[in-house]
């Protein structure tokens with residue numbers, strides 16, 4: 281039964297609520313980013329990554345610029361353990377990258393974890409235990425003091441083994457299931473662990489506050505973080521870290537508010553892949569900073585390639601609307617958006633703008649390795665003349681007069697609507713060719729000869745009803761002469777209202793395009809021509825337009 285009364289609020293407010301974080305506007309300085317893709321991300325995969333895949337993922341994370349990477353839960357499996365041994369034994373960890381390994385606060389698990397990192401020049405050992413009221417009561421069946429003791433005992437053993445192991449070992453503690461834990465109690469456990477580790481500013485410990493299962497609005501988490509930030513012991517010797525999940529869909533807000541509230545480090549995954557609804561998406565966080573003009577200190581200039589690699593390694597699919605990285609996030613199908621985007625792009629080009637300011641597109645797709653031509657404007661039945669004109673111009677160099685573009689817009693939408701599909705640039709071009717260029721259901725001009733004698737004279741050879749007919753005309757210019765010949769022969773009367781022509785390329789051999797609009801009994805009729813010879817293109821355009829008249 282769908283019954284909301286089965287549920288109740290389960291979060292805890294800190295003893296004193298302080299909201300200093302509200303006064304800050306945005307994240308201006310990159311926090312220390314820690315990728316947990318190889319641990320929390322991997323833990324969420326139906327088929328966890330194998331050793332080779334993990335090594336490739338590690339390299340991908342290094343290439344993006346992560347300096348802290350949680351590589352494994354070494355006690356979980358041989359694959360996890362062997363990853364550590366492979367990385368360490370083959371000196372595969374760059375000097376400026378610190379690996380992290382996670383362990384439950386259980387003796388054999390901690391010991392196995394230290395075996396895995398033997399010989400590592402530098403590593404973070406991440407100790408965790410669940411502290412929530414629900415887990416204390418239901419899972420561990422222990423008192424608050426007993427649960428605290430699990431953490432303290434774990435911290436003692438971790439410290440002892442670090443001394444035995446040697447190497448530059450850092451410590452991290454997480455009160456797992458923090459959202460269901462009384463805040464002052466979580467703080468008390470963290471401070472008790474710190475009392476064992478006694479960190480110093482030159483060798484900090486990390487206290488990591490997770491939203492293991494997100495259960496409140498982001499401002500609650502921010503005020504919890506601010507409380508911990510202000511009350512943590514050894515504060516100068518501790519890096520305050522956060523680890524948001526996304527159960528309520530607020531992982532990104534949790535992280536951003538958490539940083540405003542005093543967190544200095546953020547754990548998350550690429551594309552938000554993680555248990556249940558995921559970890560916070562570090563790409564979104566970094567790109568949110570980037571799009572405000574701040575350096576995220578991570579490089580996503582080939583995000584498309586990163587996504588494809590990630591999907592392959594993890595056998596997951598990034599949602600097409602995933603912020604910044606999804607396939608469709610720079611794409612506008614709808615007419616008014618396309619119109620604004622194409623005008624915005626033109627304005628940007630013409631005014632040589634340095635700052636990005638294109639409507640509907642928060643960051644320049646090219647910065648992330650995306651393509652304007654194929655990614656930004658795509659055409660279906662929701663599209664309009666702006667987008668359709670943009671596709672013709674950007675792919676084929678064809679610029680249509682305003683009213684012709686409008687008519688072409690409706691024609692194209694109709695094709696998309698009737699076929700119920702998106703149209704490629706080529707399909708749109710074919711709509712254009714069929715309706716405006718190769719359009720001569722009644723007659724065509726197969727040849728013409730001009731002779732100039734004061735005024736322009738022309739002899740046209742028409743093909744109509746499978747018969748060749750020669751007709752003549754004169755006028756003030758070549759096109760005028762052709763037009764007069766047609767009007768006289770067919771006994772029709774129209775005005776040549778619009779005549780535009782332009783080259784389709786820069787070379788002298790480039791084709792030219794002509795667009796002609798004629799008016800007849802209050803309506804406009806359009807034709808176009810494409811040829812290396814501009815006169816031929818113009819005659820083709822006029823003939824197509826005249827063929828449209830409903831007089832034949």
Ligand SMILES: CC(=O)SCCNC(=O)CCNC(=O)[C@H](O)C(C)(C)COP(=O)(O)OP(=O)(O)OC[C@H]1O[C@@H](n2cnc3c(N)ncnc32)[C@H](O)[C@@H]1OP(=O)(O)O
Pocket residue numbers: 320323353355356357383384385386389408409410419420430456492
């Ligand atoms: C929120 C998070 O993402 S935390 C990370 C979670 N990730 C994982 O668990 C993935 C890897 N885990 C594993 O492969 C396995 O759980 C192992 C190998 C670590 C341990 O396996 P097992 O010993 O078979 O059992 P399991 O994990 O079920 O352990 C449950 C026992 O450990 C205790 N326990 C669980 N977590 C912790 C902890 N962090 N600290 C201390 N004890 C813990 C439980 O109370 C339970 O105790 P019991 O045996 O007395 O009932």
Ligand SMILES: CC(C)C(=O)C(=O)O
Pocket residue numbers: 320408454455456457488490491492493523525
């Ligand atoms: C172990 C911790 C940090 C974790 O992954 C979580 O609580 O989500």
Ligand SMILES: [Mg+2]
Pocket residue numbers: 320490492523525559
């Ligand atoms: Mg987690």
